[in-house]
Amino acid sequence: MREKRNIFSSNVWRFLFSFVAVYLLFLSEKGQERVNIWINLVEFSDKRTSDFIVSQTDLEKDFEKTRVAKWISRKYKVSNDAVREIVEISFSAGDNFEVDPYVIIAVIAIESSFNPLAESSAGAIGLMQVMPLIHRKKFEKYGGFDKSLDVKVNVYVGTEILKNFYLRYGNYQRALLAYVGVSQNSNSRYPKKVLRLRDRLKKLIKTP
Numbered sequence: 001m002r003e004k005r006n007i008f009s010s011n012v013w014r015f016l017f018s019f020v021a022v023y024l025l026f027l028s029e030k031g032q033e034r035v036n037i038w039i040n041l042v043e044f045s046d047k048r049t050s051d052f053i054v055s056q057t058d059l060e061k062d063f064e065k066t067r068v069a070k071w072i073s074r075k076y077k078v079s080n081d082a083v084r085e086i087v088e089i090s091f092s093a094g095d096n097f098e099v100d101p102y103v104i105i106a107v108i109a110i111e112s113s114f115n116p117l118a119e120s121s122a123g124a125i126g127l128m129q130v131m132p133l134i135h136r137k138k139f140e141k142y143g144g145f146d147k148s149l150d151v152k153v154n155v156y157v158g159t160e161i162l163k164n165f166y167l168r169y170g171n172y173q174r175a176l177l178a179y180v181g182v183s184q185n186s187n188s189r190y191p192k193k194v195l196r197l198r199d200r201l202k203k204l205i206k207t208p
Helices: 002-027 029-076 080-097 101-112 136-140 151-169 172-180 190-206
Strands: none
Touching: 029 080, 029 101, 029 190, 080 101, 080 151, 101 151, 101 172, 101 190, 136 151, 151 172, 172 190
């Protein structure tokens, strides 16, 4: 009986000691300060980790763009600075319209060989060979028809057209047939050329 009382007494003292410790650590004014400090430290640590991940992602993407631009510059005999701007705009348009930027870059390569002043006999103009009379309304949001040869405007309008076809047909193969202006039953090699170049560019950035 005495042994049970001793155990009970011991448990009570442990409880009281634990309560006092918890109070001093967390519930008292100083304890609350400690809790706030720990919370701030955790939040700061999480923010630094998040910032590090973002900065790492940005660095990787920047390296990716640089490598692609250098390859294009050599292959198409175009100024590296000019190509780098086109690559940046392509990635921006890709983000804006949720289109693979490498498909955009491949379309530019096939359509105009990265010549922003390119013009076809059918009247298609610019990097993505957009038909300005057909897509006149799309240019209005970017300053009108006069901006049709502007590098950014031309890429954005071309990407919007491609995205609309993608939404209609469900894949790049069929969207590219529509983009180049042929029927869905066409044997045109255009989609394969674009997608083959896209795959080559993606393979390029993965090669050590």
